[in-house]
Amino acid sequence: MKRTEDLTTQAGPRTGRAGAIREVAPLALLAMENLTKVYRDPMTLKPFTAVDGISLSLARGEIFGLLGPNGAGKTTTIKIVLGLARATSGVVLLEGRDPSDPAARRRLGYLPENPCFYDHLTPEEYLDLVGSLFGIRRDVRRRRAGELLERLGLGSHARKPLRKFSKGMTQRLGLAQALINQPNLLVLDEPMSGLDPIGRAEVKQLLRDERERGTTVLLSSHVLAETESICDRVGILSSGRLIDVGSVPGLLSTGVREWEIAAESLPESLSARFRSAGHRVERVGPRWVVRVTDGQALQEAIAAMTRETVFIHSVEPRRQTLEDHFMRALAAAAGPKP
């Protein structure tokens, strides 16, 4: 049995081979073990590794964000999870079943990136089709379709052909068809794409509601700010490898970038002293702001200001955003520049 670490509770150096994270959690809804996908160029037969040894598992009732730049392997990973592509090696299990088994997809909901549906159908017809593919009884699927269309703001467009839908409306329909079977696992590829701020807020609330229901959500996104606000855990992919994974608070708690000390006034001498020590000092509106990057400097700055009877208005840590952490992780994975 391999030694594992619960990274959700631990902050600190990670073990395992360089650039790869291993994590196994009990009762996984979705489990990937050393998942690898190698494509071969049909002309040159040159191999290209799209997914490289990903091991990951998702527990029930969590929202997991799969992050990474373009070409990192997010969509390929998702395709393997859904049975749309076959892994070259490794194991993927959906509630203990291989994804190629149709029964494994019975409680799965999927929203593709930039979804495209049969545009000769209306939303009602499309949801009816999807519902029948899930084996849902006609009266039940019609009722659920009606409810979902209302919930996603498409109630008045239920009989409009999909070819007349805008990108945002198509995205909403995509969410509706992903939810019609009341899934245990929702896989969403760029769910916020094409939505205005109100739409995004509604989708985030919808995802929170689903989490309350006990649904697990795997979402892939470029929009890190949105991901940060909604996800419980995130995994960062780069060049097909999982280079970082953990809870959002856990990942960011180690990354306090700097502290900001806001003061009502600052004597010139103190200002000069701080600047010469390498701290940034600037005027922001009516206040002076001193930015220090480490805890020791913070203590010294506060002490100096107290001695000079400077009124300290506030001391705030400026934490890393997910974006900051993401860029740092990618840079670290890329290695030192030659």
Add this chain to the structure above:
Amino acid sequence: MSRVLAIARTTLLEVVRERMVLTLALFGVGLVGASQVLSPLALGEGRKVVTDFGLAGSSMLATLLGVFLGSSLLHKELDRRTIYAVMAKPIRRSEFLLGKFAGLWATTAFLLVGMTAIVFLLLLVVYHQAPWVILGSMALSLAELLVIVAIVVLFSSFTTPALAAFFAIATVVAGHFAEDLHYFGLQGSALLSAVTGGVYWLLPHLDLFNARGLVVHGLAVDPARIGFASAYAGLYAAAALTAASAIFERREFR
């Protein structure tokens, strides 16, 4: 089965809502009308001309519809990525393919039956005849469409729409020459006979489904022949679809 029917229904709706079916239907009606216009020139054989052109036209148009729609059947789904949302549902690839086949066949069948009905009505109204025997020919043509549509689906499962259409038409043409090929092979060496025999076995024997020469002269089609031809069509179509499923199963969606 309900999943297959759901895909079949969607395919049928898609095709029916496309203009091509309407265009071909109008063309078919025009063909029958034109044959009626030509009939006075046939020196008393107007009824035969209308029947021949009507039956040939409906068979040909239904075949063309099947080939041209079927050749882009899967390519369109992959190109527009409509297939991703569908295949993530609990449906097997073979069920999806079977549904597509069923929807396409149903479309061609509707065109064929519709045009045959128009021919029948024309003969009834203008020539005061009720040639029920043409239903026998129609039944054979419907069975023939099973074979042709299955062949198109097979080619569309692994190649581009243009090539799929080309290969399908080539196979249909070769299918009409199958008996001649077989006869030709029997006249030659053992090796030639074996090769042509193999090719003969692979090709669809489309002559089986051609009873237009009988019904146009008022002769009924033997029900046993319809049964045998339908069984052959079912087996051949099943073979083609099995191969298509096996190929489609291995296909990765990029």
Add this chain to the structure above:
Amino acid sequence: MSRARSLAALRASLPFLACAALLAAAGALHADMRRRVAAPPVDELLYYPSDAMVRQASLGYETAASDVAWLRGIQYYGEHRLTDQKYAMIGHVMSIVTDLDPRFESPYVFGAFVLAQELKNPEQGLRLLAKGRRANPESWRLAFETGFLHYVCRHDYATAARYFVRASRLPDHPDYVDRFAAFSSQRAGEVGMATLLWRRVLLTGNEYMQDVARRELARLGEEAP
């Protein structure tokens, strides 16, 4: 304002007008070419397909192809009837028609008729009818028409009588076949018999055969005592 609108409409319709004008010019040129270069009758239908390949080329639509060939053959006959009354290719065309659809009886009958009456080649006509009888052994019509040709063209009354009797024994024949079988068996007068036969053609033949029947009846009327 309306002048501007008219100009705009005219400009928009220019491509269509140009298209119509070009098509009219092309049509006029072709009509002029046809007037200048009239093909000699013998070249017509020379490139009509030969028997062996024609069935294969029909790809399962033989009977419709036979109708096309039949219409072409009738057109050929009609054109030459109005010009030089030379029908050299009629046998070839009717042969094609019947290769495509062996059950199609009218081409055997019409083809044999033209070969015997117009090309004065009853043997070729009888060969065509024999081909028809081999493909349709139960056809009273082909047996009857064979008898007809033997009677009016070859004046072989005994052979004609045999075919009339054979026709009277085949299914679905009309009543007049029995009468002709009886008359010919009784060896009724030649002119009287021939008159009856041509009158039958006047009633049952197509418009071209009716014209020939009128001509023959007129000739028999002059010969009658």
